[in-house]
Amino acid sequence: MSKVDAIDRFLNPKSIAIVGVSKDFSSISGKPIKNLIHHNFKGIIYPVNPKYEEIEGIPCFSSILDIPGEVDVALIAVASKRMLQILDECEKKQVHHIILFGSGFAEVGEEGKALQEKVFAKAKQAGIHILGPNCVGLLNVKESIPLGFATSFETKKGFKPGNVGFASQSGAIGFSLFGLAQEENIGFSYVVNTGNQMDIHSFDCIEYMLGDPDTNVVAGYLEAIPDGEMLIKLSETSKSLKKPVILLKSGRSELGRQAAMSHTASLTGSEDAFQAIAKQFGLITVNDVDNMIDAMKIFSRGKQTNGNRIVTISNSGAAGIAMADYSEVLGLEMVRLSKETAAKIESIIPPYGSALNPIDVTAQALKEQNILTETLEVLIEDDQVDAIVFQTTFGGELGTKICQKIVEIDRKTDKPIIVTMTGTNELTGKGRTILQEAGVPVYPTSYKTMLSLKYLVEFSHFSNDQMLHLSAPAFLPDDGSNELTGIWTEERVKKELSILGIRVPNGTIIKDRSHLEKVKDNLNYPLVCKVISPDVLHKTDAGGVKVNIHNPAQLERAYNEILQSVLQYSPNAQIDGILAEEMIQEEGAEMFIGVKEDPQFGPMIVCGLGGVFIEVLKDISIRRAPIQIHEAHDMLKELKGYPLLEGIRGGKKRDIQALAEALVKVSQFASHHRRSIGEMDINPIWVFEEGKGIAALDGIIVWKSRVERSVSV
Structure with a gap:
């Protein structure tokens, strides 16, 4: 059975055994049966513990082998030292899906790691799929099936179903985030905690959720990257289905090896590679739980943008200015309104307001609520506006009426409308609830609004982009050498660069x-x-x-x-x-191109200002190799030093196209030698005046040993 099929069984069991169950419903081993009873599980529950004859009127069995019927999923709440025995019993009973709550495995050291490896090997041999260990369980929100002991399962209100799926390596963070998001009226399809990820890991769950017709937004909390290649494939699925994948990754400090052999190694740690992959392949990365919930909120509405042209409406000039400031920082364009649209708005708002963007409708809207809503309707009809941010401080009855009108307008358009509603819950809570229940994204501050809109714009751009990434490098000439060993010094590297068509002195x-x-x-x-x-x-x-x-x-x-x-x-x-x-005497700009083989994602290509500026400024851009020419240009444009290539203060424009072409060629070389190349550094590359090309002035390649190649990606 595939992992996707196994996850489907985990989420939709008809019969559940709880091994090691307890009558103490406050304990870890007692909460799973309590939660199933509390949420009216419609299937069969089989408690397993020789201490009891029954629990809450449900017959209890001494062993899983004594259960008379089939068991879809077994919840295991016993000590880790008993797991091998439990696996034997599950194999005999033909139970193929286990959720393993217990700790005492790889997270506690070498002894636990050895036990985890034995358990996994035995389970694999028996055809058993395991979720966990060190796992608090999962939740099928659509069917209200809680399998585990997460505190969020104890809610008296029940669960709000919706279109967000969430896989979390951490149970505590995962289910606390779920609870907070539910309070924001965000509905979920599934929440799965993967724990130590012995077998089923977070990317398996994300794959399942992307394929689920009721899930349109997928989120993940990661403590590790279980499979770099799979993440890239998931991003391709995300793009094709237009379902965003939002990731919060911990451990963002640079833990990678700091090699002294080249500059490149010190510039690309594991976090650098992860963020580069996310940017290149359209994954949304967030910094904390708040950002994750905000992103879920805007994506769950299901609308996308056609661009980054933003208009804001506010009854406060200061709020409009704040949003304009944030838009500039976040790369959103506060579009200049057409004369026709501006004239229509001027006819609606007071003469002392402003029809410029940001639009200030003034406090007169307190008396005339139509000022805000009619302005909104005008912007809906303008094709030059991609998204509208509506900012208000109005509470009470007026605020409620305005929110009701926003909901009506939002239902009639595919254009995203995002609301910033500041004020106390006492005064604005009713209006906010109206928006939340209708799925209109509403935020308490301008920054949270604009950051969330940035996430939406970036994913919309990526999912609508028809440019395809290269799946394989183009043909590369072969110099006939098989000596891909040790360190290639400048002389040998320059021969290779010449073969690639890159000029050397x-x-x-x-x-x-x-x-x-x-x-x-x-x-x-x-x-x-x-x-x-x-x-x-x-x-x-x-x-x-x-x-x-x-x-x-x-x-x-x-x-x-x-x-x-x-x-x-x-x-x-x-x-x-x-x-x-x-000696090159022509004037030029110093740049560099580097390659570093990442253990998860393979060859990563890096570029930036060359010479001594690499280590001082660390002004770099990173992508996974190979890249296409448009991606090479994007890399260069990301650099703070890019204006030096364009020519500033009378300086000559450099041959940006030649430099971009060199980036593509080196990326193809790196991909061609995937698993073999360790590091590559071409520094400096001299970029001449536009039309006159480039020259590589120095270079080094460090090849992996045979042992390193055997364990690489």
Whole structure:
């Protein structure tokens, strides 16, 4: 049985066994049966505990083997040391779906990890799917089936069904977030806690929820990425179905290895890679529980935008200014209204109001509620407006009437309407409830409103984007070498770049002093000289670079000084020679391109300002390789230093197209050598005036060992 089929059985059981059940309904082992009874589970419940003959009138069995009927799902509330025995009994009873509540597994150390591996191996052999361990359970909200002991299951009000599905690795965060969202009138289809993810993990649940016809928004709380490739496939499903996936990931500090071999390694940690993947493939990432609930709220309405052109209406000038400020920070466009639309609004609002965007209808709307609603209706008809933010502080009867009118208008249009309603619950609560029950997104502050709108605009743009990502690299020329080992220094890397069609300076490797004597009079000066050594990767630090060499005498002096300096820096360094190459004298911008193989997502390509600016400014953009040309341009535009390429204060525009093409070629190279390449650094890349191309001035590739390749993505 596939995991998707298994999850369906977990969520829709007809019969449930509770192994280790207790009559103490306040205990972990007593709450599951209490919750099923409380929420009127329509199937069969089989309590299992030799201590009892019955619980609440339901017959209790000594062993799962004594149960007379079939068992769809078994809830296991026993000590971890008994799990192997329980698995034997489940196998004999042909129970293939287990929710394992208990702790004492991988989360407690090596001994627990070993037990978890044994349990998983045995379950896999027996064809048993496990949710957990260290799991509080799951909830089918649509059918009101709680399987577990989460505090949220104890609600007296019942559950609000809806179109949001939620998978959470943490039970505490997951079900507390669910409870808070329910208070915001957000309805759910399913909530699943995956715990230690021994078998069923969060992405399996997200896959199931994306395929569920009643679920239109899927959210996940992650403490780890169980499968990087699967996440990318889920994003493709999300786009094709236009169902957003919202992710809150903990552990965002950089925990990845900080390699000293190249600059790139220090710029791409696991969180960097995750955020890059999310941006590239249209996943919505949020920073905390509040952001997650706000995103659920705006997406659950089911409307999308055609762009980022926003108009705000407010009865407060200050509130309008605040929203304008936030829109600029968040990348939303406060669109200038057409003359026709502005004229219509001017005929509605008081003369001392403002028909500019943000629109200020003034406090006169306290007396004439039609001012707000008629202005809203005008904007609904304007095709140059993609979304409308309606801000009000009105409470009481007036606020209620306005909210009722907003609901009526919202039902008649596909254009998103988002409301900011500030004020106490006593004064604005009734109006807010009207909006919530109708599914109109309503927020208490301007920032929460505009941030949520940003999420909606970004996903709408991605899901409507017809551009496809490359699933495989284009053809790459083969240099005939199979020596993908160790460290490739500058000389070898430049040969590869030339094969890829990326320009490199002409140069000669001077092997020794006798070779120097043969070539020094035949070189084209001026020159740059650089040490070539697998042991000296940052040449400048070792005094391994000399520039502005104009004649043979200067070349000889530079050769000697480099050797002396490098051997002082690293006495045992292997020196393969001194590279003497043409010195680029044309004006240009310094950039860099790097590659880092991420353990979850594979090769990640990085670009940014080059030279010493990499480590100082850390102005970088990241994508998963391979990329297309439009993605390369997007990467460059994300850089704070992008204006340097466009030319500022009279500076010449650089060859951005050539740099973007180089990014694509390197990304294809990285993807072509997936699992083999560890790190790659091309720094600096000299970007000449527009139309004159680029030149790679230095580079390094670190290849993985055979052992590293065998365990990589």
